[in-house]
Each structure stands twice: as C-alpha cells, then as structure tokens.
Amino acid sequence: ALYALAERSKLAVATSKDARTVSEILQSYGLIELFEPGTILDKSAGISKRAHLEALRNFFDCTWSEMTFVDDKVSHLIDCADLGARLYLAAWGYNRTQERELARKRGIPVLKLQDFPSLPFT
Numbered sequence: 001a002l003y004a005l006a007e008r009s010k011l012a013v014a015t016s017k018d019a020r021t022v023s024e025i026l027q028s029y030g031l032i033e034l035f036e037p038g039t040i041l042d043k044s045a046g047i048s049k050r051a052h053l054e055a056l057r058n059f060f061d062c063t064w065s066e067m068t069f070v071d072d073k074v075s076h077l078i079d080c081a082d083l084g085a086r087l088y089l090a091a092w093g094y095n096r097t098q099e100r101e102l103a104r105k106r107g108i109p110v111l112k113l114q115d116f117p118s119l120p121f122t
C-alpha cells in the first residue's frame with residue numbers, strides 16, 4: 001500500500017520515537033527508499049505533532065489542504081484540527097472505542113487499515 005501511495009504522494013513520518021530507530025524499522029521492511037532524507041521527524045524536530053506538521057509543510061512547500069495526517073492518538077489530531085490538513089484516526093493504532101467516538105464527534109474519520117490505500121493523498 002505504501003508503494004502505491006508513494007507513486008502519487010510524498011510520504012513522511014512524525015514520531016515521538018527517535019528517527020534512527022524508525023529508519024531502521026523502515027529499512028528492515030524495505031520501505032526506507034519511499035522517504036526523502038529529512039522526512040522522518042522525531043522529538044528533536046519538535047515536541048508536538050503540530051510542530052512536525054508545520055516543519056513538513058515547510059519542507060514540502062505545500063498548503064495545509066494538500067496534507068493528509070494519519071495518527072493513532074486522537075489528541076494529536078484534535079491539536080492539529082485548525083491547521084486545515086485532512087485528518088484521520090488510525091483504527092489499527094493504540095486507541096480504544098472512547099477515542100474513536102471522540103474522533104467521530106469531532107468530525108475526524110476513523111480509518112481502517114484496508115482503506116488506507118484509498119485515502120485522498122495528493
């Protein structure tokens with residue numbers, strides 16, 4: 001699914017983990033080539049996902065409406081809701097029914113893994 005998305009979109013990772021570990025994981029799955037240098041942002045790029053998204057918008061020189069942000073924490077999505085990016089809660093992540101319901105109440109779609117490839121990435 002990521003290969004198909006990478007053909008039509010630019011991919012990035014925003015994580016609270018360290019970039020080295022994320023790069024090693026992507027490398028082990030043969031996915032590292034899908035990410036340009038500088039597009040795996042960790043805690044050194046900012047303490048919030050909002051800061052990560054701002055850095056990525058500048059890096060890619062795009063508008064908020066061209067960005068799609070998928071996260072497994074509804075609090076991260078709510079914090080970024082006013083930016084104008086498309087937001088999705090990853091149903092396969094570390095969230096429960098309560099977080100999914102909160103996302104729906106806030107107008108944030110809950111994304112199932114099988115629907116990931118059909119997202120409106122630009």
